[in-house]
Amino acid sequence: MRFSPLAWAKLLFLRDLGPTEVGGFAISDAQDLLYLEDFVLIRQECSPVTVAFDDDAVAEFFDAQIDAGRRPEQFARVWVHTHPGNSATPSRVDEETFARVFGRSDWAVMAILAQGGQTFARLQFHTGPGGSLQIPVAVDWSRPFAASAWPDWNQEYLQNVRPDEFCHHQQIREHAGPLSVSEMLDGLTEHSHQFFNEKGPT
Template sequence: MTRRHLRRPRRKRCQLSKRPTLRFSPYAWAKLLFLRDAGPTEVGGFGITEQDDLLCVNDIVIVEQHCTEMTVEFSDTAVADFFEDQVELGRRPEQFARIWIHTHPGDSPLPSPVDVRTFERVFGNCDWAVMFIIAQGGRTYADLYWRHGGPAQLRMQIEVDYKSPFPAADHQTWSEEYDSCVRELSSQSLLSKREGQDWFCDNRHNTGHYQNSTPLFDFREAD
């Protein structure tokens, strides 16, 4: 046998080109970085897409939330209002309620076990959904989950798409949105606020809450 035949078989590696890609418009990406760096806390929101391109985020919307460096709580009323506003704009749930976006103030974008369990419970009845996390240092994490043909998930590539036209950055509007939605709390204040409430808590990383009062989307988000 030749030396070539004696070599150990190589494991086939999953090529990056075969992974699905989550794309951001330059406007959405710039806004995401602005929101991530606007304060010392975690920030959460939703990716907005067009009906014919559901994996291309062209805007990010945040709702009223109470945040610390390790926790996020979404206002139930604000989430219900967000859903109503999006429906009035003519959007379907897959355009505004399938891509969950949040930041991690630290260097790691990896989801906590509670992130994973919460995502599975919240999006378990959806045809598909995406969990996207960006850390302070710029590292990202994205998973695509879907149910057709059996539950499955795939790690995604991240891309900023410069091919299509996009609006200019609007720091003033973004700052106003951040100031109107994000309420910074001390960790002790948040613990006191949670007494008697059904929160999910992950001691390794972050904790958050979001429960929509409408039947479209029952989401308690915990980092």
């Protein structure tokens, strides 16, 4: 699977812009579905360790993409999100989402980019005998690409990424002074317990 330089730059920019995970869908070339031309954020609520798309925003995204003349296989097959730390290995929540949401599609890719740079991509397909395999992730420099658009990407981030209460608390505290390590760990642990008590351990 290959990212255009523009899509890759945008994904890195958005990963590093805030304190949370982010997620979205990649937009594929119509003739080469594993060549990713762009990465689009969906309106989402995020924490440093979670990302959850807004259901209405997913539907709006589908409508907008159809109106733009794209087919679902171009905009709804490559689910991309980031992870904190160095591990891009899917969590249990990731696996459950991938199976439930994309398990009825002919094919789909779960792609993860970790904060530390590690990547993960798994292609699953349900045509023929079905199956799945981990595929390499690369940046394809062989085609012309547009310039970075940081102001636009920043605006897209502000419009779509809603940090959860813990992150708001953290940002407010940053104005008053940095959190101590113990305060930060306490907050993360509390948040993780809230999330994973609903989802089960990863």
